Amino acid sequence: MAQQTEAELKMANLLVEALNLEDIEAEEIGPEEQLFGDGLGLDSIDALEIAVAISQEYGVKLKAESESTREAFATLRSLTEYVAKQQ
Numbered sequence: 001m002a003q004q005t006e007a008e009l010k011m012a013n014l015l016v017e018a019l020n021l022e023d024i025e026a027e028e029i030g031p032e033e034q035l036f037g038d039g040l041g042l043d044s045i046d047a048l049e050i051a052v053a054i055s056q057e058y059g060v061k062l063k064a065e066s067e068s069t070r071e072a073f074a075t076l077r078s079l080t081e082y083v084a085k086q087q
Helices: 006-018 044-058 067-072 076-086
Strands: none
Touching: 006 044, 006 076, 044 076, 067 076
16 A cells, blocks of 8 residues: 555545544555545545535635546545645
């Protein structure tokens, strides 16, 4: 498994807290692991909760209809990079 960067660990902690993930530690989320479907198994409700948490923490608005937002939600790494570019 690839190593998380400091920014990815911070984002992983935000995901764990926002979604109240009790069965997983932030450090266990692989940066290239899929967040939805077969990976972490998140769903559309989780995406909304993540978007709210990111907006509160980073001041970045994620638009559901945007293709770039859908691509950003692919992995922890892509989400972290997307938010960093939007700040």
